[in-house]
Amino acid sequence: MAEEIKILSFLSEFRASANSLLSKYEPLALVLIPIFSLFIARLFQSAIVGVQENGLKSSLIASFMYIIKLVPGVRSYLDAEKQKVVDKLQSGNKSKREGWRTQLPTAGLGNRVLELMEEEKRKDVAWQGKCSGTVYIGGTESEGHFSLINEACSMFAHTNPLHLDVFQSVVHYEAEVVAMTAALLGRKASGDQICGNMTSGGTESILLAVKSSRDYMRTKKGIQNPEMIIPVSAHSAYDKAAQYFKIKLRRVPVNNEFQADVKAIRRCMNKNTILIVGSAPGFPHGIIDPIKELGQLAMRFGVCLHVDLCLGGFVLPFARKLGYPIPPFDFSVQGVTSISADVHKYGLAPKGTSVVLYRNHEIRKHQFVAVTEWSGGLYVSPTIAGSRSGGLIAGAWAAMMSLGEEGYLENTRRIMEASKKIQEGIKGIPELFIVGKPDMTIVAFASDKLDIFEVNDIMSSKGWHLNALQRPNSLHICVTLQHVPVVDDFLRDLQESVKTVKENPGPISGGLAPIYGAAGRMPDRVMVQELLVNFMDSSC
Numbered sequence: 001m002a003e004e005i006k007i008l009s010f011l012s013e014f015r016a017s018a019n020s021l022l023s024k025y026e027p028l029a030l031v032l033i034p035i036f037s038l039f040i041a042r043l044f045q046s047a048i049v050g051v052q053e054n055g056l057k058s059s060l061i062a063s064f065m066y067i068i069k070l071v072p073g074v075r076s077y078l079d080a081e082k083q084k085v086v087d088k089l090q091s092g093n094k095s096k097r098e099g100w101r102t103q104l105p106t107a108g109l110g111n112r113v114l115e116l117m118e119e120e121k122r123k124d125v126a127w128q129g130k131c132s133g134t135v136y137i138g139g140t141e142s143e144g145h146f147s148l149i150n151e152a153c154s155m156f157a158h159t160n161p162l163h164l165d166v167f168q169s170v171v172h173y174e175a176e177v178v179a180m181t182a183a184l185l186g187r188k189a190s191g192d193q194i195c196g197n198m199t200s201g202g203t204e205s206i207l208l209a210v211k212s213s214r215d216y217m218r219t220k221k222g223i224q225n226p227e228m229i230i231p232v233s234a235h236s237a238y239d240k241a242a243q244y245f246k247i248k249l250r251r252v253p254v255n256n257e258f259q260a261d262v263k264a265i266r267r268c269m270n271k272n273t274i275l276i277v278g279s280a281p282g283f284p285h286g287i288i289d290p291i292k293e294l295g296q297l298a299m300r301f302g303v304c305l306h307v308d309l310c311l312g313g314f315v316l317p318f319a320r321k322l323g324y325p326i327p328p329f330d331f332s333v334q335g336v337t338s339i340s341a342d343v344h345k346y347g348l349a350p351k352g353t354s355v356v357l358y359r360n361h362e363i364r365k366h367q368f369v370a371v372t373e374w375s376g377g378l379y380v381s382p383t384i385a386g387s388r389s390g391g392l393i394a395g396a397w398a399a400m401m402s403l404g405e406e407g408y409l410e411n412t413r414r415i416m417e418a419s420k421k422i423q424e425g426i427k428g429i430p431e432l433f434i435v436g437k438p439d440m441t442i443v444a445f446a447s448d449k450l451d452i453f454e455v456n457d458i459m460s461s462k463g464w465h466l467n468a469l470q471r472p473n474s475l476h477i478c479v480t481l482q483h484v485p486v487v488d489d490f491l492r493d494l495q496e497s498v499k500t501v502k503e504n505p506g507p508i509s510g511g512l513a514p515i516y517g518a519a520g521r522m523p524d525r526v527m528v529q530e531l532l533v534n535f536m537d538s539s540c
């Protein structure tokens, strides 16, 4: 949260100087844009590509800013402005980092490190019951579950499945975690040889699925300039994959129900398309995309379809069993070629565990990297990491085995009921409305009567950590077992926060609302991107 505060105040300050620049140079730019577009071929070309990808308005703004920066003195002015804010940011960090160790202690501290760590841990904010998502383990048996997982992890902490001749135990556990997950996600109905691997998290699972799809499509269809199509609601991990693996990313708006718009995706398909994507559910609004229709589209065009079950993988199969109406989402749908499911979310496993699954071995083989010409010997590795912690694999296995189907069913019942209660409660607050129809345990809400980010500020002052979303401006809570006992507190606080904002509209001191608004409205997205990067660079 503190980081968000900093980055957003950074943005707001920058916006002011960007705006004054914009107005100062607007007439000049109107003359310069066509001239430069005509005479600078590189710029002309990039403008065309930009318009295709980002639309006319943002392309004009981008070329405008590009040209503005060519005017002598402007770039240095902008850089200086940026540096000022970055310096300020870093000074904040500096004070926070004062006294941080920069080299090894000469004499080791031995066991005393544990005391120091206890002390350090106390500096984290109180997250219990108050964070959207974040920690999924909770409820009355949580103490036992935490310590069971800790024990399992520590028992295997020094193992490494890279050495499969040495650590058969964790190789065995990984295979079982993958098989048990595949059984939940339509293996039987598919009739195929579903296979997969454990990864470090949802992002790695998605990265691997994209990489495998790219190389599978190159082999199968000879695609050399791959493109993938994602709904705007799909996770940012696809952007990462596109950048890492040199794939062109096409982002398609969602429909009125906030679901993937299959027709719009269809319109973006071409001979270079390797992959389309659906989420079950998507992170922003917790809504399941029409996976069956996406499957039909993928089959028709002979492309891959990845279903992001990072959130839903360990909820939807159980919710369906409990009688909730859950549309098709897994390998039982023809056309689905890969799936990601996070054990470290609703699977209640330790952080750093996820599963990537493929419909068959032919696709998965493209995930592996085999090296024959290394003086270190013959090498083959299945995932992005080389060495991996067997401790996390053992922790995930322990979580799944200790809970069993009945454990997950009971947990799902609780969080689904809590989520329904939250939805009912929000419906009872006339200033708010729910975004779309949540399928699971993520509830997004917005307001057309007041600034929802101001509501968020008041909620934050009451200790809540909700997720702020954009397009449309809204908040969401990802309901976990942590929330089951505090549903009424949440609704009471939300009601009070809405009342406070209604009676005293306008930003509170230290609040983020104006900055969230500014960050969303800032026209030059390249600038926002640069600021995000500079912020990250100064915080780690």
Ligand SMILES: *Cc1c(COP(=O)(O)O)cnc(C)c1O
Binding pocket: 200, 201, 202, 203, 204, 235, 237, 279, 281, 282, 283, 308, 309, 310, 311, 342, 354
């Ligand atoms: C969390 C999440 C991811 C990414 O997972 P990480 O574990 O944070 O890497 C991807 N997709 C969805 C829908 C998610 O909720």
